[in-house]
Amino acid sequence: MSAPAKKKLRVATTSLAGCFGCHMSFLDIDERLFDLVELIEFDRSPLTDIKEVGECDLGIIEGGLCNAENVHILREFRARCKKLVAIGACAVNGGLPAQRNHLKLAEILEEVYHTSPGIAQGLIPNDPELPLPLNKVHPLHEVVKIDWFIPGCPPSGDAIWKALTDIVAGRDPELGFGLLHYD
Amino acid sequence: MSYHLETAEHPETLRRVAIDPVSRVEGHGKVTLLLDEANKVQQVRLHIVEFRGFEKFIQGRPYWEVPVMVQRLCGICPVSHHLAAAKAMDAIVGAKRLTPTAEKVRRLMHYGQILQSHALHFFHLCSPDLLFGFGSDVGQRNIVGVAARHPETARRGVLIRKFGQEAIRITAGKRIHGTGAIPGGVNKSLSVEERDFLLKDAYQIVAWCRDAVRLARELHETDPALYNSFGIFRSHFMSLIGANGALDLYDGKLRARDDQGAIYFDDVAQSDYEKYIQEEVKPWSYMKFPYFRTLGNEHGWYKVGPLARVQNCDSMPTPLADAERREFIDYAGGSPMHAALGYHWARMIEMLHAAETIKDLLHDPDLLGSELMASGERGFEGFGMIEAPRGTLIHHYRVDENDLVSMCNLIVSTTHNNQAMNEAIRHVARRYLHGREITEGLLNHIEVAIRAFDPCLSCATHALGKMPLVVELRDAGGELVHQLSRNA
Ligand code: SF4
Numbered sequence: 001m002s003a004p005a006k007k008k009l010r011v012a013t014t015s016l017a018g019c020f021g022c023h024m025s026f027l028d029i030d031e032r033l034f035d036l037v038e039l040i041e042f043d044r045s046p047l048t049d050i051k052e053v054g055e056c057d058l059g060i061i062e063g064g065l066c067n068a069e070n071v072h073i074l075r076e077f078r079a080r081c082k083k084l085v086a087i088g089a090c091a092v093n094g095g096l097p098a099q100r101n102h103l104k105l106a107e108i109l110e111e112v113y114h115t116s117p118g119i120a121q122g123l124i125p126n127d128p129e130l131p132l133p134l135n136k137v138h139p140l141h142e143v144v145k146i147d148w149f150i151p152g153c154p155p156s157g158d159a160i161w162k163a164l165t166d167i168v169a170g171r172d173p174e175l176g177f178g179l180l181h182y183d
Numbered sequence: 184m185s186y187h188l189e190t191a192e193h194p195e196t197l198r199r200v201a202i203d204p205v206s207r208v209e210g211h212g213k214v215t216l217l218l219d220e221a222n223k224v225q226q227v228r229l230h231i232v233e234f235r236g237f238e239k240f241i242q243g244r245p246y247w248e249v250p251v252m253v254q255r256l257c258g259i260c261p262v263s264h265h266l267a268a269a270k271a272m273d274a275i276v277g278a279k280r281l282t283p284t285a286e287k288v289r290r291l292m293h294y295g296q297i298l299q300s301h302a303l304h305f306f307h308l309c310s311p312d313l314l315f316g317f318g319s320d321v322g323q324r325n326i327v328g329v330a331a332r333h334p335e336t337a338r339r340g341v342l343i344r345k346f347g348q349e350a351i352r353i354t355a356g357k358r359i360h361g362t363g364a365i366p367g368g369v370n371k372s373l374s375v376e377e378r379d380f381l382l383k384d385a386y387q388i389v390a391w392c393r394d395a396v397r398l399a400r401e402l403h404e405t406d407p408a409l410y411n412s413f414g415i416f417r418s419h420f421m422s423l424i425g426a427n428g429a430l431d432l433y434d435g436k437l438r439a440r441d442d443q444g445a446i447y448f449d450d451v452a453q454s455d456y457e458k459y460i461q462e463e464v465k466p467w468s469y470m471k472f473p474y475f476r477t478l479g480n481e482h483g484w485y486k487v488g489p490l491a492r493v494q495n496c497d498s499m500p501t502p503l504a505d506a507e508r509r510e511f512i513d514y515a516g517g518s519p520m521h522a523a524l525g526y527h528w529a530r531m532i533e534m535l536h537a538a539e540t541i542k543d544l545l546h547d548p549d550l551l552g553s554e555l556m557a558s559g560e561r562g563f564e565g566f567g568m569i570e571a572p573r574g575t576l577i578h579h580y581r582v583d584e585n586d587l588v589s590m591c592n593l594i595v596s597t598t599h600n601n602q603a604m605n606e607a608i609r610h611v612a613r614r615y616l617h618g619r620e621i622t623e624g625l626l627n628h629i630e631v632a633i634r635a636f637d638p639c640l641s642c643a644t645h646a647l648g649k650m651p652l653v654v655e656l657r658d659a660g661g662e663l664v665h666q667l668s669r670n671a
Binding site: 018020021030049069099108112124126129131 | 202203204206207208211213215228230232233234235236238239240252255256257258259261303307308321324325326327330337338341342344345348357358359360461462463464465466467468469471623627630
């Protein structure tokens with residue numbers, strides 16, 4: 001077997017406290033996905049069955065931090081990926097999940113598991129298998145160093161394509177007019 | 184047989200194996216297995232491990248924000264949440280009937296959503312298992328592997344999804360988290376150019392969707408022993424049903440059948456859902472467990488989604504899909520199919536139906552109309568139900584006289600299937616893992632069962648929970664960033 005001409009960039013992705021919309025927007029690069037996999041290979045990602053992040057060139061993270069497990073995974077990504085990208089409003093500033101930040105966790109739990117209509121007998125889930133929620137939702141950069149931020153909810157497929165091709169080419173990603181937006 | 188696998192008697196003596204995260208599904212879930220020293224399976228659970236608390240923090244927001252905010256629960260089927268919320272808010276602005284243009288633009292958006300989501304599930308997420316085998320090489324088991332070995336299948340999957348996303352973009356302004364529907368109607372209709380842009384590919388998409396149904400069917404026919412029993416869980420079914428018993432994914436009344444296919448309830452108005460559905464909370468999952476009130480939590484479990492819908496309706500309102508539906512019913516042989524993998528075949532029939540519906544809608548001049556909004560007497564409570572890609576989605580709000588939301592209850596599609604998914608993985612664990620050396624390939628069998636249901640685990644995390652412990656979070660410099668709650 002002959003060695004491949006150029007080593008592919010190894011990329012891991014994960015969704016923390018996000019809605020998966022940023023991953024879906026990633027797939028909105030449509031047929032360019034088939035070009036992209038000539039340039040990168042996937043490590044741990046919701047699209048593959050690799051469960052532990054390995055040594056990677058790039059980590060792409062959707063979603064902020066809402067529980068202890070999110071923090072753990074973020075730290076693993078930081079340790080194993082040379083560069084980290086925070087993708088989307090949730091990763092960049094907490095996004096929609098952070099709308100709970102002005103409320104007490106206890107009040108929200110009460111509402112969802114005791115007073116909301118149609119509950120047979122109220123009970124707040126407390127099994128050790130469930131990770132600890134944080135009192136507030138945090139953006140990624142409050143916990144680890146983030147190399148690049150891509151705003152948008154979600155950033156469009158075109159924006160993600162531009163950012164990735166910049167990174168593959170060894171440039172800092174630059175979105176510019178038309179691709180950079182915050183909604 | 185498998186119900187007892189929910190809770191082992193002496194968990195402390197057992198070995199824990201976890202699938203964490205469950206991959207190639209959307210959202211955040213994990214599975215834990217407890218095994219004894221002979222590797223016999225004693226407990227199996229699918230946990231939903233994340234929370235949002237949406238029902239609480241939406242309170243106090245103005246009602247017109249809700250359709251835009253709520254879709255951020257889920258980036259895979261944002262349109263379903265967008266439209267369910269908009270439908271609920273139609274009642275707040277008193278729009279008893281939408282204009283034909285508004286109703287049809289919304290339907291186009293919704294069927295675009297069904298098309299893209301079903302394509303994503305079948306091709307991007309599940310086809311690697313179905314084409315390569317459940318225990319095949321883990322490095323190949325993804326869409327990139329499919330693209331290498333079945334390039335045409337992968338390409339069509341990507342292009343069918345793209346078409347659905349473009350239908351959404353044109354009706355909602357953006358492919359993900361757009362703004363098309365507003366309380367009382369829509370904010371735009373289609374231009375001739377937009378209509379023609381979609382129309383030029385519509386027939387090709389219908390043809391490819393038809394091929395996809397054949398592919399799903401062939402999989403069943405090639406290995407009926409596997410496909411007809413894998414992850415089977417006999418239960419009731421529930422879905423919305425449109426006029427004359429026909430499938431309608433945008434609107435209708437609730438119908439349920441029992442596990443033999445006999446009608447259990449029918450013609451139930453959306454506003455009566457609470458009379459029929461109750462929810463149970465279990466300590467080990469943030470996702471609630473709904474069941475039919477009349478049957479109780481021992482027997483009242485049900486399934487929603489494609490497998491339920493295709494067998495619950497009396498017909499499908501487009502000809503190609505209806506012919507495929509009849510073949511599916513015939514194949515099942517007179518009693519309903521309950522096997523988990525039947526979801527894929529049913530899903531492809533629905534994808535074909537969505538493609539046909541889009542094609543038909545594009546020929547309807549109402550899509551180009553300019554009457555976008557309706558209104559009427561102000562209301563204070565709204566129910567919005569829709570058949571999302573994964574099943575019945577329920578939104579229920581109350582809005583006060585200051586236009587602020589005062590109550591919100593959501594039952595998302597995957598939540599209805601919570602018990603069914605748990606039972607399916609117990610069935611699979613019992614059959615494939617019991618007493619054997621656990622391997623990655625065997626564990627993937629469990630995930631195959633979860634994937635069959637289209638779990639939208641992302642939506643399912645909107646509820647919130649807590650743990651009775653304290654953990655501190657420190658940044659790189661050792662500064663306390665945050666402390667986790669003890670009883671909050
Ligand atoms: S930024 Fe928006 S699209 Fe991305 S995960 Fe957050 S809510 Fe979803």
